[in-house]
Amino acid sequence: MKWTLQSLSLEQKVGQLFICGFDDIEANEHARALVEQHQVGGIIYFRRNVRSLSQLSALSDSLQELAAAGDQPPLFIAIDQEGGMVARIDQDGVNRVPGSMALGASGREEDAYIAAQICARELRSVGVNMNFAPCLDVNNNPRNPVIGVRSFGEDPEAVARLGCAVIRGYQEEAVSATAKHFPGHGDTSVDSHLGRASVPHDRERLNRVELVPFAQAIREGVDAIMTAHVSFPAIEDSGYPATLSRPVLTGLLREEMGFQGLIVTDCLEMHAISKQYGVAEGAVLAILAGADCVLVSHTYAEQDAAIRAVVEAVRSGRIPESRIDASVERILALKQRQIKQREQLPLSASGVPQEEVQQLLYAIAGRSLTLVKDEGQLPIRKDVDTLVIWPELRQATQVDEAWSKSYTLGDALKDYGVPVRELRISTDMTDEEVAQVVQDADGYKQIIAVTYTAESRLPHGQQQLVNKLASLQRGSLVVLASRNPYDIEFLEGIKTYLCSYENTPPLMQAAAAALIGKLKPKGKLPVALGEEYPLAHSS
Structure with missing residues (x-):
């Protein structure tokens, strides 16, 4: 690669530190300004940028061509493709790989x-070379509103072991992994998209829990680590969140833990940063703290102001140019390594036939699906009219991007020949809606109630509905928690309870197979559900 630190101007060097997003399915004026004018180091995709795989591949090519035409280093093209409930690319033909908590329930590194390998091959085929995954947050707070099933679970060693397997799967396919959210966002009850959270534990506890997966990821050679907009008083006593904290990023991550890869901020437009510091000042503070790449995902005015603020901070002497240079050297080194690795890999997106990939994902789903309890109601009867209650997903967290599921549990049961009527409900039901569904359920001897948690607890309407159906005892009632396993803590009188950790097609197919007795769920709880159902429990 011909680009060196010495060949870049100050403005070009600062541009390399920024990863930015835009709202279109082609390289519009916003995208062109980012690449041609600001010469940013990377672009981040969201679902707003995706219509089809061929379109996305063409978009990636056009962005890289813009950079090449300006004699710039190639772009990082990044995405949050965590699997499970956080997947920006989910069009027809895309393999829906399981999310972290489903993999935590499987427990198998393989x-x-x-x-991760399946995911990375598909990302590489559309020009994505950096994935903002995996989440190495240890989810030991059942009321966490933003991590939840994005975590592998509550056991730090299991999170480390499975997270490192994911890192290997990505990086062996020339897609840089990004472990997040350092030093840990798992034990919080505030979503940093909306406000600032704090983890008040002492350093001994952080070493024993939160930092364990990140230390292992560093030993594994993870390319990048993303920061958390969370404050850690045991490390940083000024009140700065980790993203802006020199004691956290430079003192702990660089010097103490020995991380030599890229430090990437979470998006600075999130309220934990933007509302208190502003995006431009946040960018300056993050770089002073030791961040290499600054993420500003949405608004051109904020992106433009942040880049200009960093250039001015260097010119005024507030940021030493040597601080910028150190980051640019790391960025260029990773880009060079990516180029070499891609040249050595086969051009095909996947060496495994599509049918075999689907079989692999179905097998993993079966090893993830967890039967928490069953008092003699499984398998269900295939010759009985069955009511499936399906929550119509809107959005559960600020990270999800809402879309309607085209393949439901009812569809999966129909594929197995079960006579199904499916009632679609809102995730947040009114009292009137609850009463109507209870009335509609009258006469059914076999009911499957699917729950879906929005934010950090099962919505009151879903609680009311399931508890009312259980109290009526009209026939068999099976509950499937299709996201957070913690839903059972809000339910009473439930005889059969399964956890799928996500409502993606592979898990719905596995759940349907388990309901009719075709598949034995093999998953074990990756989190404890109160005292009754401890970590690693299965029925």
Whole structure:
């Protein structure tokens, strides 16, 4: 690669530190300004940028061509393709790999590696070379509103083991992995998209829990680590969140833990940063703290102001140019390594036939699906009219991007020949809606109630509905928690409870197979559900 630190101007060097997003399915004026004018180091995709795989591949090519035409280093093209409930690319033809908590329930490193490898090959085929995954947050707070099933679970060693398998799966396919959210966002009750959270634990506890997966990821050679907009008083006593904290990023991550890869901020437009510091000042503070790449995902005015603020901070002497240079050297080194690795890999997106990939994902789903309890109601009867209650997903967290599921549990049961009527409900039901569904359920001897948690607890309407159906005892009632396993803590009188950790097609197919007795769920709880259902429990 011909680009060196010495060949770049100050403005070009600062541009390399920024990863930015835009709202279109082609390289519009916003995108062109980012690449041609600001010469940013990377672009981040969201679902707003995706219509089809061929379109996305063409978009990636056009962005890289813009950079090449300006004699710039190639772009990082990044995405949050965590699997499960956080997948920006989910069009027809895309393999829906399981998310972290489903893999945590499987517990098999091989499953985590295969899922990541499948994902990485598809990302590489559309020009994506950096994935903002995996989440190495240890989810030991059941009321966490933003991590939840994005975590592998509550056991730090399991999170480390499975997370490193995912990192290997990505990086062996020339897609840089990004472990997040350092030093840990798992034990919080505030979503940093909306406000600032704090983890108040002492350093001994952080070493024993939160930092364990990140230390292992560093030993594994992870390319990048993303920061958390969370404050850690045991490390940083000024009140700065980790993203802006020199004691966290430079003192802990660089010097103490020995990380030599890229430090990437979470998006600075999130309220934890933008509302208190502003995006431009946040960018300056993050770079002073030790961040290499600054993520500003949405608004051109904020992106433009942040880049200009960093250039001015260098010119004024507030940021030493040597601080910029150190980051640019790391960025250029990773880009060079990516180019070499891609040249050595086969051009095909996947060496495994599509049918075999689907079989692999179905097998992983079966090893993830967890039967928490069953008092003699499984398998269900295939010759009985069955009511499936399906929550129509809107959005559960700020990270999800809402879309309607085209393949439901009812569809999966119909594929197995079960006579199904499916009632679609809102995730947040009114009292009137609850009463109507209870009335509609009258006469059914076999009911499957699917729950879906929005934010950090099962919505009151879903609680009311399931508890009312259970109290009526009209026939068999099976509950499937299709996201957070913690839903059972809000339910009473439930005889059969399964956890799928996500409502993606592979898990719905596995759940349907388990309901009719065709598949034995093999997953074990990756989190404890109160005292009754401890970590690693299965029925």
